[in-house]
Amino acid sequence: MRESTKMLLHYIAGVLIVVTGLIHLLANNDPGIGKLITGNVYLYLTNMAIFLAALLYHALNGVRVILIELVPDMCWTKLIGWAILLIGIATYIVGIQVLLMALGLV
Amino acid sequence: MGEREYLEYYALNRRGVSGWFRMRGYTIERKLYALHRITGILIVLFMLPHFYSTGWHPGIWWDALLGIIVTFHVANGVRLTLLELLGAGIGKPLLVKKPFQRPVSIEGRQRYLLALTVLLFIVLAVIWSYYAVIVKPLMGG
Known part of the structure; x- marks a missing residue:
């Protein structure tokens, strides 16, 4: 994937975080709207x-950009990219599992 | 040093992290850039333990501080998205008038965008702090 495509996805993930993060914050902190969101388990889960997904991509891509800037070497850039991808996938699986357990679905 | 050697020298990034804090001779956007990186790293440091233990929170006042960090990152992120992704406020290319040309970002639409960013940051930080310090303890969380 080209670096420009990765950065385009970084911005799109950022916009997604603003929308879904707001819903997440309201669900957990607002007594009125929170009940409407947490009342529907599948809406909350989706x-x-x-x-x-958006948060992990945005955060780990941010970390990747900082690291490859600090170590500007093609070999290291590839290695950092793959390591970050694997960490991201593993963290997403664990995160979903924790979420399903918290909702009592597993 | 030729242009190519100059670019290669700077691509080596010899200053490392200390280069983020090189403010002298730059516009205010440089400070926002450094703060954006620092707040981003702090958010990642909060995020990872929060993933593994969903109920984990640092405490009421630390939650308010987290709010300031997150809302700054969001407000500046909105500015960067508008400016870099959508090209809002970039304007037309200008002829370079060396050596006294002021950076375009010092005046005009980009400066209004920056002011709006600061305003958005303050509004969001106040709302977050209200929820963290007043609403959340009432909910028993």
Whole structure:
């Protein structure tokens, strides 16, 4: 994937985080609107699945950009990219599992 | 040093992290850039333990501080998205008038965008703090 495509996805993930993160914050902190969101388990779960994916991509891509800037070497850039991808996939699986357990679905 | 050597020298990034804090001779956007990186790293540091233990929170006042960090990152992120992704406020290309040309970002639409960013940050930080310090303890969380 080209670096420009990765950055385009970084911005799109950022916009997704603003929307889904707002829903997440309202669900957990607002007594009125929170009940409406947490009342529907599948709405909450879908929102969290998108939020988690967008947040992980945005955060780990941010870390990747900082690291490859600090170590500007093609070999290291590839290695960092693959390591970050694997960490991201593993964290997403664990995150979804924790979420399903918290909702009592597993 | 030729242009190519100059670019290669700077691509080596010899200053490392200390280069983020090189403010002298730059516009205010440089400070926002450094703060954006620092807040981003702090959010990642909060996020990872929060993933593994969903109920984990640092405490009421730390939650309010987290709010300031997150809302700054969001407000500046909105500015960057508008400016870099959508090209809002970039304007037309100008002829370079060396050596006294002021950076375009010092005046005009980009400066209004920056002011709006600060305003958005303050509004969001106040709302977050209200929820963290007043609403959340009433909910027993």
